[in-house]
Amino acid sequence: MPSQIEIYEEMRLLSSRMVAAARARDWDHLIELERGVGGLRQALQAAPDDSADTDLRRKRRLIQRILDDDAEVRRHTEPWMERIRHFLGDNERLHELQKACAADAGDTTADGCRA
Numbered sequence: 160m161p162s163q164i165e166i167y168e169e170m171r172l173l174s175s176r177m178v179a180a181a182r183a184r185d186w187d188h189l190i191e192l193e194r195g196v197g198g199l200r201q202a203l204q205a206a207p208d209d210s211a212d213t214d215l216r217r218k219r220r221l222i223q224r225i226l227d228d229d230a231e232v233r234r235h236t237e238p239w240m241e242r243i244r245h246f247l248g249d250n251e252r253l254h255e256l257q258k259a260c261a262a263d264a265g266d267t268t269a270d271g272c273r274a
Contacts, residue, residue: 164214166203167221170196174228181235189232 161169173196180189 163206170199174225178231181232
């Protein structure tokens with residue numbers, strides 16, 4: 160079983176790749192990398208705490224870099240996610256309008272659904 164520091168190092172490697180994928184807008188690769196990080200999180204929870212004082216400083220540096228990478232990934236993904244939310248919201252409103260029009264199919268003037 161890998162040590163905690165090895166897991167953190169692998170997480171850091173994946174987080175830097177996630178930044179590159181987010182910058183390139185390679186969402187499929189980003190999702191794949193996130194799944195890898197998720198697996199490492201589970202491994203980290205199962206790994207015994209084998210840290211020495213020097214490892215703690217190293218872990219802190221790795222964790223800070225992972226958090227910095229996470230912020231950078233969010234900087235690229237949040238605008239994209241907002242566009243998706245807006246698109247899905249617009250589609251939901253269109254769907255509701257279509258349902259309302261279908262319900263009023265016999266009334267051609269009440270809500271203007273028919274031309």
